[in-house]
Amino acid sequence: MAQQLSPPDAPQPKDDGAPPGTAxxxxxxxxxxxxxxxxxxxxxLPTADARLQEREDLDLLFAELAQPDGETxxxxxxxxxxxxxRSGSAALDLLYKRGEAALDAGDTEAAIGHLTAxxxxxxxxxxxxxxxxxxxxxxxxxxxSISDMARTLTLEPRHFGALTQLGAMFExxxxxxxxxxxxxxxxxxxxxxxxAADAVERxxxxxxxxxx
Numbered sequence: 001m002a003q004q005l006s007p008p009d010a011p012q013p014k015d016d017g018a019p020p021g022t023a024x025x026x027x028x029x030x031x032x033x034x035x036x037x038x039x040x041x042x043x044x045l046p047t048a049d050a051r052l053q054e055r056e057d058l059d060l061l062f063a064e065l066a067q068p069d070g071e072t073x074x075x076x077x078x079x080x081x082x083x084x085x086r087s088g089s090a091a092l093d094l095l096y097k098r099g100e101a102a103l104d105a106g107d108t109e110a111a112i113g114h115l116t117a118x119x120x121x122x123x124x125x126x127x128x129x130x131x132x133x134x135x136x137x138x139x140x141x142x143x144x145s146i147s148d149m150a151r152t153l154t155l156e157p158r159h160f161g162a163l164t165q166l167g168a169m170f171e172x173x174x175x176x177x178x179x180x181x182x183x184x185x186x187x188x189x190x191x192x193x194x195x196a197a198d199a200v201e202r203x204x205x206x207x208x209x210x211x212x
Contacts, residue, residue, distance in 0.1 A: 058083060062158060065190055073192050084156070087125045092118055099131055103138070111135040126155035130162050142169055160190040167199060176203050 061083075064076040087093050095118040102111035115132035122128055133148030146169055152162040163186035170179035180203045183196045191197075 058158075062189065065192075068191060073190075077190065077192070084127045084130075084159070087118070087122050087127065089122070092122050092125070092128075095121075096128060096131065099128075099135065103131070103135055108135050108139040112139065124155060126152045126159060129155065130159060133162070133165065137165065137169065142173070145169060158189050160186045160193065163189070164193060164196045167196065171199065171203065176207050179203060180207070 058080065061076045061080050065073050065080065067073055085093075085096060087096060095114050099111045099114035099118065102108070102114060112132060112135045115128055115135060118125070118128040119132055129148045130152040133145045133152060136142075136145035136148060146166065149162040149166050149169075152159050153166075156162075163182050167179045167182035167186065170176075170182060180200060183200045183203070186196050187193060187200065
């Protein structure tokens with residue numbers, strides 16, 4: 001994570017001499033932009049019943065994640081992150097994966113480009129805002145990162161990744177009180193985050209004797 005969601009007519013394939021049935025190169029210029037025409041992709045969007053089921057699944061997973069003992073929380077964490085990475089559209093999920101791949105490659109500028117396209121087309125997809133917030137942070141743009149994390153939490157208040165990231169940024173800015181609030185809120189949702197727990201202990205020692 002870091003640590004945390006995700007268009008016009010589809011371009012005609014270029015005749016590059018590849019044999020029929022050859023998969024397109026994801027790094028080719030034709031793949032630089034999202035497939036165009038969101039209307040055809042709408043049937044892939046989850047139905048109301050599917051969204052309700054996903055929400056119920058998340059409720060169960062968060063209950064499991066909050067258990068202080070045992071090892072099942074790790075599986076719950078993995079499942080939550082997997083659900084959060086899905087926008088409900090194959091075309092938009094591709095943008096999310098491109099942004100994620102660019103971050104892994106250290107190309108934050110490309111990641112921000114892909115993820116801005118994603119948030120433009122899927123403004124209600126929390127995963128896109130979170131990942132773009134991470135990219136902004138890695139690019140040194142703390143203000144836009146904080147804004148994206150706040151948007152993430154508006155859409156998904158239980159996004160522990162966004163809360164922990166906010167805590168780290170507030171701590172870097174010297175705002176220990178808000179950093180502690182963010183870290184504590186994150187740990188209340190996901191108590192198994194060692195970095196956040198260490199940060200709380202560090203800040204509590206630092207602010208001992210204050211109102212923090």
